[in-house]
Amino acid sequence: MRTGTKSGWVAWLACAVLVVVGCGKGAEEPAAPAGHVEAAGTDEKKAPEDEVKVIGGFEDGTPGAWYGAGAKIAVSDEHATEGKRSLRADLEAGQYPGIGIELRSQDWSKYHVLRFDVYNGRGGTRWFTTRIDAADSKGYSTRFNLEDQTVALRLEPGKNAFEIPIGSLWQGTPESQGIDPTRVKLFRIFFGGLNRPISLYFDNFRLVREAPTGPDRLTIADFDDVPGKVTPSAGTNVSVQPDPEGKGGRTLKLELTPEGNYPGVNIAVPPNWLTYDLLSFNVFCPEAESTPGSMAFKVIDGVGRQQTFSTGLQKGMNVICLPVEAASFTSLGRIRELNLFWGRPNGTLVVYLDDVRLERAGLVSHPSCHNTAAEDDRLAIDFTGLQAGRNTCFMVTAWVPLEAGGYRVVRCNAPSKQQISYGIADDAFEGYAEGKPVRVWAVFLDHGMWFWCETFIPLKPTGQTKLYLDNRTRFGL
Ligand SMILES: [Ca+2]
Numbered sequence: 001m002r003t004g005t006k007s008g009w010v011a012w013l014a015c016a017v018l019v020v021v022g023c024g025k026g027a028e029e030p031a032a033p034a035g036h037v038e039a040a041g042t043d044e045k046k047a048p049e050d051e052v053k054v055i056g057g058f059e060d061g062t063p064g065a066w067y068g069a070g071a072k073i074a075v076s077d078e079h080a081t082e083g084k085r086s087l088r089a090d091l092e093a094g095q096y097p098g099i100g101i102e103l104r105s106q107d108w109s110k111y112h113v114l115r116f117d118v119y120n121g122r123g124g125t126r127w128f129t130t131r132i133d134a135a136d137s138k139g140y141s142t143r144f145n146l147e148d149q150t151v152a153l154r155l156e157p158g159k160n161a162f163e164i165p166i167g168s169l170w171q172g173t174p175e176s177q178g179i180d181p182t183r184v185k186l187f188r189i190f191f192g193g194l195n196r197p198i199s200l201y202f203d204n205f206r207l208v209r210e211a212p213t214g215p216d217r218l219t220i221a222d223f224d225d226v227p228g229k230v231t232p233s234a235g236t237n238v239s240v241q242p243d244p245e246g247k248g249g250r251t252l253k254l255e256l257t258p259e260g261n262y263p264g265v266n267i268a269v270p271p272n273w274l275t276y277d278l279l280s281f282n283v284f285c286p287e288a289e290s291t292p293g294s295m296a297f298k299v300i301d302g303v304g305r306q307q308t309f310s311t312g313l314q315k316g317m318n319v320i321c322l323p324v325e326a327a328s329f330t331s332l333g334r335i336r337e338l339n340l341f342w343g344r345p346n347g348t349l350v351v352y353l354d355d356v357r358l359e360r361a362g363l364v365s366h367p368s369c370h371n372t373a374a375e376d377d378r379l380a381i382d383f384t385g386l387q388a389g390r391n392t393c394f395m396v397t398a399w400v401p402l403e404a405g406g407y408r409v410v411r412c413n414a415p416s417k418q419q420i421s422y423g424i425a426d427d428a429f430e431g432y433a434e435g436k437p438v439r440v441w442a443v444f445l446d447h448g449m450w451f452w453c454e455t456f457i458p459l460k461p462t463g464q465t466k467l468y469l470d471n472r473t474r475f476g477l
Pocket residue numbers: 056057058059080081082083084085086203204
């Protein structure tokens with residue numbers, strides 16, 4: 001196991017581009033919009049594209065089912081990235097110029113990611129909107145909209161390679177509930193207003209399933225066999241210490257001081273998280289010292305997108321586990337850095353960090369759930385007591401442990417911020433490994449920060465099990 005883990009680390013480290021956020025600038029704003037991050041090096045290791053379904057390659061010389069809206073489209077022999085032909089779109093000035101394709105209830109769920117390439121001959125940076133409708137989408141709040149600049153795709157001059165993890169379709173966006181990726185019927189990309197015409201070349205729209213490479217538990221840093229590449233931020237003293245619980249091995253002690261605005265550490269990570277299910281690390285808060293009550297971390301990709309998460313910390317050992325999918329507004333195939341940070345403390349605070357890792361858990365997707373809890377639901381999750389201000393609906397991801405091994409994943413989200421409960425019906429618990437707890441992650445977005453906590457809840461043998469999420473400190477609030 002150790003050997004496998006180590007070789008996995010060495011394999012990606014050999015080609016990873018290590019970027020260290022400048023220390024001493026104190027400029028790590030937790031709620032800042034996505035800043036520009038230089039693309040990772042061109043020698044970036046590509047994972048094998050195990051299975052590819054091209055939905056726009058234009059090699060037959062026709063646009064196929066693609067259409068322009070506020071745009072003239074034609075097949076071109078310039079700027080192809082797949083084969084010899086691309087789709088040229090001459091977009092007119094106007095409100096929503098773009099291109100799209102109607103699909104007949106296409107199943108995207110077995111793929112990890114939608115990828116496509118765009119050549120932009122013009123200068124300047126623009127954000128464009130991505131819209132994806134499922135068979136049951138009825139309007140804005142029940143389709144997928146990548147629109148807000150914190151999550152939208154950013155078009156730069158020259159060549160652009162985009163990816164949208166399918167996990168973000170399940171999850172929903174700040175403005176809309178998750179959709180069912182087993183029944184996709186429309187894909188559109190467009191600009192929310194163009195004041196002058198531009199020509200773009202599109203090619204190689206493809207759904208990709210990647211072959212899992214590397215070990216199922218990939219250690220990024222354990223401060224023993226795998227030292228990791230960890231860089232302290234301003235105001236942070238780090239030292240490798242024996243395990244504070246006396247369990248053997250070594251951990252990283254962090255002293256967070258008022259010398260920095262956002263003390264913490266940057267951790268170099270492998271670029272491709274697409275085939276992993278959990279991002280995990282251990283944070284120990286010793287009783288005898290002053291320790292923080294919460295922590296935040298930022299996942300930063302190589303193409304300018306990032307997401308920031310916050311969760312509560314308790315005294316003792318905190319095993320922090322978050323589904324990788326929660327970070328799918330970043331390009332999960334091109335992640336560059338994990339930044340753990342805290343707000344500026346009044347005095348020195350101490351935490352110990354250990355076992356930063358990515359894990360596979362054997363997941364099977366279940367249809368998403370959008371309903372409020374009803375009497376006959378097997379599991380009811382209620383947020384009434386939380387009283388949290390927020391920009392999104394509350395979202396829940398539940399992992400139901402199965403007798404056969406692995407977990408069934410049920411995502412719960414709603415088109416309305418008013419909704420304060422979810423009910424998961426019996427059918428999600430078929431084959432449930434009785435006695436084992438269901439893992440429930442509750443998440444909501446507030447001012448650029450995704451607040452979350454994980455709860456383990458064993459189900460009652462019969463009848464309804466209720467989970468009340470009313471403890472604000474567990475979310476780091
Ligand atoms: Ca092509």
